[in-house]
Structure formats: structure tokens, C-alpha cells
Amino acid sequence: MSNSYKVASSTDSVCAMRMLAIIGLGYVGLPLGLQFARCGVKVLGLDIDPIKVESLNSGQSYIHHIPSEEIQKQVSEGRFTASTDFSRIREADAVVICVPTPLSKNREPDISYVLNTGKSIAPHLQKGTLVILESTTYPGTTDEDLRAVLESGSGLKAGIDFHLAFSPEREDPGNPSSKVAKIPKVVGGYTPACLEKAKALYLQAVETVVPVSSCRAAEATKLLENIFRSVNIALVNELKMVYAAMGIDIWEVIEAAKTKPFGYMPFYPGPGLGGHCIPIDPFYLTWKAREYGQATRFIELAGEINTSMPKYVIQKLTEALNSVKKPINGSKILIVGLAYKANVDDDRESPSYVLMDLIKEKGGKVSYYDPYVPVIKPSREHSHWAGLRSIEWDPLKISHFDAVLISTAHANIDFSEIARNASLLVDTRNVIKNSQTNPGIIRA
Template sequence: MQAIQKYQDKSAVIGILGLGYVGLPLMLRYNEVGFSVLGIDIDPEKVEKLNQGKSYIEHIPAEKIEAARHSGFEATTDFSRASECDALILCVPTPLNKYREPDISFVVNTTEAIKPFLREGQVISLESTTYPGTTEEELLPRLEEGGLVVGQDIFLVYSPEREDPGNPDFITRTIPKVIGGHTPACLEVGLALYEKAIDRVVPVSSTQAAEMTKLLENIHRAVNIGLVNEMKIVADKMGIDIHEVIHAAATKPFGFVPYYPGPGLGGHCIPIDPFYLTWKAREYGLNTRFIELAGEVNSSMPDYVVSKILLALNDRKKAIKGSHILILGIAYKKNVDDMRESPAVMIMEKLRDLGARIAYTDPHVPVFPKMREHHFDLSSTPLTRENLAACDCVVLTTDHDRFDYELIRAHAPLIVDSRGKYLAPEGHIVKA
């Protein structure tokens, strides 16, 4: 098949639609193995930066973008150029709307944008996390509107993204790639597309099975984090340190996987993806009570941390109103600059609404970014002994490795630790 041969000899042009935390690493990988890559994004600022050899994601160095530019990578906002590509890989956001329902408008709009420029021999791969059935219900009919037959003229696959930003142990190449095709021919072309870039490709029987695989991975994590967050609350009431318990339990060499509690869930996947399945399950008359309960527990954690701050200040005869509170770390996880769904931001908003004076320090986020739903006109405060001592309370929300934890312990008058960094009990440290 000619479509497969192009990937084997690397003459295919790879189109990446959406150049964010998923699309950009994928672009670099295809560029690295010798493919010509065209990136398409609706954000002209991103496109301009990339074409200048600059990066807007902290853990992706500008030198890598610059090298990709010199070896043929180009970014554009012009969707008509999709016709130049042999593969079109969609890496666009799939958030929830305000009713906690799936918002697949980015997927639909991107598909509509490329639809007039489709041609024979192309493979379209959706990587965005979504509910089972999206590929066949939303992409398939749109791709066939112009008369092209999927599985014969063009090929359609679903291959969920698996990125773990800030984790040096796993990169795009080494994370196994699950892929499902609409037809056996679609799967065959999809495997050829990914096999040159990814060490291990794992085929499944359908696009729905691949979509469900991604949801199971993230629901597994969300449910277990929900469990350990609930255990944290119980252990705290009993005067037991949950982190000590987890470390002890993790010595069991079978039947236990350690998950760690925190101030809530963040990132684009774990807080959102479970609700994609609960929404779709209603179509079949099913209630996913287990998943929804975990979601409730995890969603309540910012309130739990705030209550711990209130009680800690109250014990020191201080009101929350007017208190100077320093938030340590506002990215959703350690050692990254990603702010999506960050529980730290939710804690900041709740404290601000209660009248606290909020500041933050985060070596990965020098200026509070523009966000769709959260607004703070703040820059990162330097982490000095003077700034720590001037606070009424310091709240550890994201445990970046670059923080000087001994400096914080020595000079903060009150520490509310939601990450379990301070295991030794001290009078000015409150575990949350």
C-alpha cells in the first residue's frame, strides 16, 4: 500500500494540529527521526514564536525548536495547508464546560477546518482524550462528506496521547502508544504512521476500545487518588500521618501501588477525563457511582486545605481576613509550568474571597498567566527569609524540587503542608 510505504521511507509529511503540551513533543519526535513536519495552530502568537525558534513550554528547550526549524519544521495558522500533509494528527484540547459536560468543540472545529482540504491517501489520527464513540460519531461522517471513503480512500484512527510533563523517566519515544482503527486498513496505516516514531505501538480492535483505554488509565488514577485523599482525612482525625502509612504500605512487594494525597487534582487529564465516561454512560442508562464519588472527594480537597488554614490561623489568634498568605507552587504538579486545573489556584481564589492577602512563589511560573476562568494580577515573590517571615501563613501546594525546604521550615511562622514534605512533627507545621 502506497500510504504505508511513505512512512517506511519517511517521505510522508506529518501534520500536527495543536502545538501544546502534546503536539509539540510529538512534532519534535517526528522531526528527530527524519520526517518533514508541518504544525498548524489557531494561536498566531504560538506560531510566530515557533517559527522564530522559541519555546513557550518550560520543559521543552528553545534549542530543540530551533534545531527543528533548521531541519524543516514549520508552523502555520493556515488550515488549507493540511492538503500538503500525508498524516493529520489532532492534538487539541477537550475541556469540560461549566456543567461538567464534555466540550469537544475544538475537535469538531478542527475537523471542519481541515475537511475541505482532505485528499486520498491521508491518515487522520485523533489523540485528544474523549468519550468512547467520538472518533466514529464526530470525525467519521465529517471526513466522508466530500465523497472520500474512510478505510479505502482515507484512513481514520484514534491513538490517545500519553504525556507526563516533568517526568524525565518517560519521553514521547519510550511511552507505548495504543492505537485503534475504524477498519483493519485504517489500523494498518496508523501503525505505519506511529511505528517509526514510537518504540512500542499497541494495536486494539477499534477506535472505541482505544478511547476507553485512555479513560480507564486516568480513571484508575483519579479513583486511587480519591481513595488516598479520603484516607488522609480519616488518618488526620485519628492523629496518624498518612504519608508515614503510605511509605510503610509501599514496602509490600505485591498487591499495593502507592498513591499520594494532595490539595486536589490538576492537569488536563485526571480531573476531567472521568467525567467524559460518566457523561457517556448516561446514554446507556448507567450511573458510574464509583467514579463520581472519587470526583467528589478530589473536588473537595481545596476546601479541606482552606479549612486547615483557617483553623491554623485561628489557633494563633489570627483572622483569615487581612492575613498575608504565601502560596508555594501554583503549577498543577511539581517541576512543570502547566497551570491547567491547578488546585493551588482554586485555593488562592477561596482565600482571596475570605479576605486574605495572597502572594505566590513559583520558580516555574514567574507571572500569573492569563487563564479562562481565573484572574490574578500577580508575579512570583522571591523566596527569601524576609518574605517568609513577613507572612502569617505559608501554604505548600506544589512541591517543586527547586524550593529550599529548609529555608521555608526555618523562617515561615506557620506552614500548612498539603504535600507531605515535612514528615517530622513541629509546632509551626500543620499537615493538610
């Protein structure tokens, strides 16, 4: 396709739709559905969780950065409704899949959510319907795995009877300047006709569509974006440890380096990687690459560095406690921030859980404070912490802990108050300024 990488704009012609079905109403699917609804498209949100469905239909948000008022507006005006009834896919002209793609216990891709969703769609798939996968995955998932499930369950053929495409999600939760309508949408189709249908769909809700030559090229684009971040975060995490050994502050170095107006982009160290993307997505490519006899040493090394960060932090915590003649065994430790990033309530793959596990293994007594995560919900990875509640904000309580470890820098936390009241403070996010002059504050 000679014009595969031509950028299409919302001024191009679009088609009218009866209904768009979005499967998976989480951090990706819900914002996307609301954006289409704002643009006048009738949206049916499908989810297997009846509690989510009931909440949305009553106009209540369960995601911190999505206001309930926005949901209430779209529901009341009849542009958005939620359901657990997948047979309603028959009413839709297009179906967008936004379900999780985690790693298995063996750190291998788990696309069971995608395939099971495909099996739920297939019996109700109508001729001419457009199916788009947005879940991050390895190249070949859409045109091989998902296509096979849809075709076998429906008796229809992709590219002939129905359209098939992939468009990677580009959500940035907690970033107020990140708007669905403004973020360019990469799209790859199973056939040229599939691509045109997908472009026409997205141009009803986003300003710019970037077409690529295939579903695999679109899948690979998303992996490149996240691998780029993973590798660069690993670099600054490694430099953090190297520079610390030399008595150099990595944060000061980054601030100086980012004054260069070309050839440099700042990345920041932390206690480890979290969220549903960066800790997971690169390993989708490493797994798939083995099928082609290719090694991904750079990606795997970055993963090793990033996953080692919690141990480095606990080492710093142990050294800090030893400096005041306290062992970690029996010490009361407060983790500040359970969400994987600032200003969100998403705790998936959060490094805070790894820190808590390591402290517990060493005999420490763990509590946490997070205004966005008042109680830990059951999960596959950290079910042993389920039910634990955040402590209430109280400067006096903070002073009773042997050490406070800052893991997530939420904007609504008064870190200066923590610094004043903590007897020992380990800062992994550079939120306490001028900490070099205070022996009770440790960078990690």
C-alpha cells in the same frame, strides 16, 4: 480481529512519508512532533496561535521542560516548521489532532476544539490521507462525531477515501524519564486498513505500538488509565482525612505500605487534582454512560472526594491561624506553587487557584510564589487572577506572611528555607520532614 492486541515493534516495516501535520502545538503536540522530526519525518506543526508559531519558527520554546535547543535543531535542519495556514494540510500524508478537550461550565464534555479542527481539515483533506485523533475523549468521538465532520466537509468517506484512527496521548510533563519514543502507543482504527496505516505511522517514531480492535476501544483505554489514577488518588485523599483524625500520618503509612513487593501501588494525597487529564477525563465517561442508561457511582464519588480537598486544606489553614489567635479574614497568605504538578509550568485546572479563591472569599489576602509561573495568564476558569505576578524569592518576605501554604513541590524551591522563615506553614505535599515535632508546621 484475532490479533487485535498483538504488540507491534519498530522492527516491522514502515512506510515513507512526505509530511506529517500535527494540529495543536501544546504539551502533547509539540513533543510528538519533535519526536517524529528526530526520526527523519518532515513535520508541519499547525496552531491557531500566531505567537506560538512565530516562537517555534525562531527556535524558541514556550514550554519549560522542552529545551529551545531541540526546537532549533529540528527547525534548522528542515524537519520541523510551524504555521497557522491549515490549507497546507493538502501537503500531508497524515494529520494528528492534539487539541484540548475541556469540560463546559456545566461540567459536560466540550469537544468543540476537536470538531472545529475537523472542520478546518475537511476542505483540504486528500484521498488516502490518514487522520488520527489523540485528544482524550469519550468512546464514539472519533468514529461518530469527528468522522461526520470530516466526511460532510470533504465529500470523502472514512475507511474508503481516507483513513481514520484514534491513539491516546500518554504525555507525562515534568517526568525526565518519560520519553515519547519509549512509551507504548495504543492505536485503534476505524477499519483494519485504517489501523495498519496508523501503526505504520507511529512505528516511525515510537518503539512499540499496541493495536486494539476499534477507535472506541482505544478511547476507552485512555479513560481507564486516568480513571484508575483518579479513583486511587481519591482513596488516599479520603484516608488522609480519616487517619489525620486518628493522629496517624498518611505519608508514613504509604511509605510503609509500598515496601510490599506485590498487590500494592503507591498513590499520594494532595490539595486537589490539577492538569488537563485527571480532573476532567473521568467525567467524559460519566456523561457518555448516561446515554446507555449506566451509572458511574464509583467515578463520581472519587470526583467528589478529590474536588473537596481544597476545602479540607483551607479548614486546616483556618484552624492553624486560629491556634495563634488570627482569623483568616485580613491575614496575608502565601501560596507556594501555582502549577498543577511539580517541575512544570502548566497551571491548567490547578488546585492552587481553588485555594486562592477560597482564601479570598474568606477575606484573606493572597500572594503566590512559583518560579515556573511568573505571571498568571488569562484563562476561562481563572481570568479574575490574570496579571497577578509571583513574588520574588526572599526569605525576609516569607516571614512577613501570616501563613504559607505549600501547594506544589517544585524541586528548585528551597522548602527548608521556607520552613525556617515562615511563622506558620501548611504543608500539603509532605516536603517538610519531621514536621510532627514542629507546632508551626501543619499537614493538610
